[in-house]
Amino acid sequence: GNSVTQMEGPVTLSEEAFLTINCTYTATGYPSLFWYVQYPGEGLQLLLKATKADDKGSNKGFEATYRKETTSFHLEKGSVQVSDSAVYFCALTTDSWGKLQFGAGTQVVVTP
Amino acid sequence: EAQVTQNPRYLITVTGKKLTVTCSQNMNHEYMSWYRQDPGLGLRQIYYSMNVEVTDKGDVPEGYKVSRKEKRNFPLILESPSPNQTSLYFCASTLSPGQPQHFGDGTRLSIL
Numbered sequence: 001g002n003s004v005t006q007m008e009g010p011v012t013l014s015e016e017a018f019l020t021i022n023c024t025y026t027a028t029g030y031p032s033l034f035w036y037v038q039y040p041g042e043g044l045q046l047l048l049k050a051t052k053a054d055d056k057g058s059n060k061g062f063e064a065t066y067r068k069e070t071t072s073f074h075l076e077k078g079s080v081q082v083s084d085s086a087v088y089f090c091a092l093t094t095d096s097w098g099k100l101q102f103g104a105g106t107q108v109v110v111t112p
Numbered sequence: 113e114a115q116v117t118q119n120p121r122y123l124i125t126v127t128g129k130k131l132t133v134t135c136s137q138n139m140n141h142e143y144m145s146w147y148r149q150d151p152g153l154g155l156r157q158i159y160y161s162m163n164v165e166v167t168d169k170g171d172v173p174e175g176y177k178v179s180r181k182e183k184r185n186f187p188l189i190l191e192s193p194s195p196n197q198t199s200l201y202f203c204a205s206t207l208s209p210g211q212p213q214h215f216g217d218g219t220r221l222s223i224l
Binding site: 004032034036041042043044045046049051089093095099100102103104105 | 116145147152153154155156157160170202204209210212213215216217218
């Protein structure tokens with residue numbers, strides 16, 4: 001079956017530091033890959049997506065590249081802000097019904 | 113404003129007392145899902161629906177029921193709640209498979 005593995009958190013960073021959250025996956029077929037972000041007390045919001053190999057998704061300064069050879073979709077941001085403090089979920093879908101398979105989530109805490 | 117609305121946001125109740133969590137979306141989406149979020153496990157799909165009167169089980173359906181009598185609504189029913197159903201629940205909808213899902217703000221259920 002499909003699965004998503006994320007690095008465990010919490011990840012604590014200072015403002016303006018570089019952020020990387022690792023995500024690797026196992027999937028049958030050709031998955032679409034997503035990063036969702038959950039701010040405190042809120043639901044999940046799509047951060048970025050990639051639908052085929054070598055695609056790069058980007059949004060709000062975050063980037064992730066779909067690497068089929070390493071089955072990875074690592075999330076990066078060059079300079080984090082306190083407002084980036086949230087839980088980040090890597091997810092994939094291969095299902096014709098659009099079912100999402102989520103990783104466990106990585107909490108990121110950015111301090112001033 | 114496009115949104116997925118869940119109610120209630122918070123509920124504390126007792127074992128065995130039937131409860132319903134409502135979910136409504138205003139985007140005319142055909143696909144809707146329920147997820148539960150538990151620490152260290154990410155989000156796991158409970159049930160999903162491809163259209164009116166068409167539903168199917170996700171990964172963790174035991175103890176839950178759903179119905180889809182109208183396109184916009186997808187209630188989650190716990191006929192006889194138990195403490196292991198204490199969790200944070202999210203409803204989501206999407207226009208088509210492979211597209212990003214829109215999430216509600218979540219319902220935190222505590223079953224005593």
